Amino acid sequence: MSMSKFDLIVIGGGVGGAGVAIKASSYGQKVAIIEQRDWGGTTVNRGSTPKKVLLAAAEAHRHFETQVFSETTPDINWEKLAAYRDNIVNQTAVKFKTRFQSNGITTYEGHAEFLNNHEVTVNGQTLSATNIVTASGAHPKELRFSGSQFVQHSGSFFRSEQLPSKIVIMGAGIIAFAMASIANEAGAEVVMLQHDAVALRGYDHEFVGLLIDDLKQRGVRFQFNNEVKEIKSVDNCLHVLTQQSSITTDVIYTALGREANISGLHLEQAGVKYTKHGISVNDYLQTSQSNIYAVGDCAVTGVPQLANYAIYQGKYLGDSLSKTLAFPIKYQLPVTAVFSMPRLAQAGVTVQQANEQSDKYQVKSMSLAHWLNYQRNHDEQARLKLIINRQSQQVVGAEAYSYSADDLINYLAILIQQNISVKRLHDLFLAYPSTATDLYGIWV
Numbered sequence: 493m494s495m496s497k498f499d500l501i502v503i504g505g506g507v508g509g510a511g512v513a514i515k516a517s518s519y520g521q522k523v524a525i526i527e528q529r530d531w532g533g534t535t536v537n538r539g540s541t542p543k544k545v546l547l548a549a550a551e552a553h554r555h556f557e558t559q560v561f562s563e564t565t566p567d568i569n570w571e572k573l574a575a576y577r578d579n580i581v582n583q584t585a586v587k588f589k590t591r592f593q594s595n596g597i598t599t600y601e602g603h604a605e606f607l608n609n610h611e612v613t614v615n616g617q618t619l620s621a622t623n624i625v626t627a628s629g630a631h632p633k634e635l636r637f638s639g640s641q642f643v644q645h646s647g648s649f650f651r652s653e654q655l656p657s658k659i660v661i662m663g664a665g666i667i668a669f670a671m672a673s674i675a676n677e678a679g680a681e682v683v684m685l686q687h688d689a690v691a692l693r694g695y696d697h698e699f700v701g702l703l704i705d706d707l708k709q710r711g712v713r714f715q716f717n718n719e720v721k722e723i724k725s726v727d728n729c730l731h732v733l734t735q736q737s738s739i740t741t742d743v744i745y746t747a748l749g750r751e752a753n754i755s756g757l758h759l760e761q762a763g764v765k766y767t768k769h770g771i772s773v774n775d776y777l778q779t780s781q782s783n784i785y786a787v788g789d790c791a792v793t794g795v796p797q798l799a800n801y802a803i804y805q806g807k808y809l810g811d812s813l814s815k816t817l818a819f820p821i822k823y824q825l826p827v828t829a830v831f832s833m834p835r836l837a838q839a840g841v842t843v844q845q846a847n848e849q850s851d852k853y854q855v856k857s858m859s860l861a862h863w864l865n866y867q868r869n870h871d872e873q874a875r876l877k878l879i880i881n882r883q884s885q886q887v888v889g890a891e892a893y894s895y896s897a898d899d900l901i902n903y904l905a906i907l908i909q910q911n912i913s914v915k916r917l918h919d920l921f922l923a924y925p926s927t928a929t930d931l932y933g934i935w936v
């Protein structure tokens with residue numbers, strides 16, 4: 493059989509792999525990309541895309557309830573919503589594949605394995621390349637207790653055809669809070685179980701407390717310092733036995749963090765080193781084998797397993813592999829969001845970090861609730877904290893809690909990254925009144 497030769501092979505058709513493949517092909521490299529499951533990977537099929545479609549419906553429901561002053565609020569029609577969501581997901585997955593093809597990238601559908609550091613097999617075919625990038629992503633953490641086969645993962649919730657009436661969520665991290673907000677607003681009974689006392693580690697305690705209180709008022713039950721011991725299935729119901737309680741539910745979903753997809757790649761055949769956390773890479777995203785690289789959730793890079801990082805790394809690598817001189821990857825300031833209701837978002841130095849180094853940073857806390865954008869949305873708890881470097885008096889971080897916290901944080905991230913002075917901001921001409929023009933009053 494003839495061997496297909498490429499400049500670059502990318503293993504994994506998620507957002508990380510897509511970034512590398514498209515960028516490298518734009519420089520004229522001959523590129524192949526291999527995907528074993530769905531084009532677009534986790535983000536498109538089981539992550540932020542379906543999540544944000546469901547969230548839009550949940551937010552519309554909440555806004556109807558608070559803003560329309562009607563006696564009754566219509567129920568969310570989950571089946572129709574699910575069909576609409578699946579349509580968007582499927583269209584997006586197809587767009588990923590056709591975009592590769594229209595950029596001259598050869599697409600393969602199947603499981604890729606390394607034969608050596610220049611060769612990969614897929615569907616019995618051998619492909620060879622000068623450089624190979626692993627962008628194989630991650631899978632939900634495996635659980636080992638009696639009845640763990642009854643557990644479903646967050647991706648199943650975001651792609652569910654029907655809304656279960658009773659839901660238990662294991663974990664109180666970013667994904668769990670999005671799930672809880674949507675399920676609660678759509679009418680499910682939700683219990684959240686967290687094995688220790690800390691929800692949304694890394695986010696401002698005060699804002700996390702506001703979010704938990706809000707969800708509690710809406711009927712979500714929280715159990716902290718509680719772990720699942722066993723699950724039994726009896727008469728179409730699940731009995732979840734924990735250290736502290738026994739809960740009867742329809743479904744139990746997990747959002748406990750994710751583990752790199754490394755088994756099955758035969759990395760040792762290519763001489764690529766890895767640990768249980770993922771593929772080890774240096775600041776050039778290069779593995780222990782000099783012509784093999786890794787990006788996104790499968791790589792140990794010291795940044796969170798999030799799509800914005802996978803995309804950024806993919807674009808960096810596609811660029812650096814196409815140039816004679818490569819520079820180490822340099823991350824801009826961290827920017828993340830929790831898509832709960834209301835949302836939480838942070839950029840740059842966090843409030844927690846600022847409190848730990850109070851000699852260096854000052855935290856300026858403000859309510860946003862009296863601003864028109866928040867008032868008209870009944871966003872009564874909307875708040876912002878700016879982190880200011882005491883010496884330079886510049887804003888180096890921000891954390892926000894509101895229904896539009898991610899937008900505000902992105903505007904602030906632009907101002908921070910671009911080092912925009914108050915004067916320059918006031919010279920900018922923007923549509924009024926909007927979240928962007930609120931910045932005139934916020935920026936210091």
Ligand SMILES: Cc1cc2nc3c(=O)[nH]c(=O)nc-3n(C[C@H](O)[C@H](O)[C@H](O)COP(=O)(O)OP(=O)(O)OC[C@H]3O[C@@H](n4cnc5c(N)ncnc54)[C@H](O)[C@@H]3O)c2cc1C
Nearest residue numbers: 504506507508528533534539604628629788789797798799
């Ligand atoms: C429920 C959920 C919600 C999320 N929400 C957000 C969010 O709002 N914002 C955000 O920034 N991040 C979010 N994330 C994280 C984000 O989805 C991931 O960080 C991102 O998908 C990582 O991209 P990736 O390309 O590294 O991996 P993936 O998207 O997982 O893609 C890897 C691809 O490689 C394929 N593959 C693996 N092994 C092989 C092989 N041997 N051969 C061929 N193909 C292979 C897989 O099938 C997969 O399609 C969320 C994650 C989840 C689970």
Ligand SMILES: NC(=O)c1ccc[n+]([C@@H]2O[C@H](COP(=O)([O-])OP(=O)(O)OC[C@H]3O[C@@H](n4cnc5c(N)ncnc54)[C@H](O)[C@@H]3O)[C@@H](O)[C@H]2O)c1
Nearest residue numbers: 663664665666667668685686687747748749750796797828
């Ligand atoms: N600020 C950020 O950028 C940020 C924050 C959190 C997570 N992330 C990334 O997003 C990825 C996926 O998010 P996620 O929500 O699945 O993970 P997560 O890490 O945000 O949350 C998992 C939560 O589950 C808890 N937990 C772990 N084992 C448990 C158990 N047996 N029972 C109950 N609770 C348990 C953890 O303490 C944690 O609070 C993470 O892998 C991480 O890399 C990024």
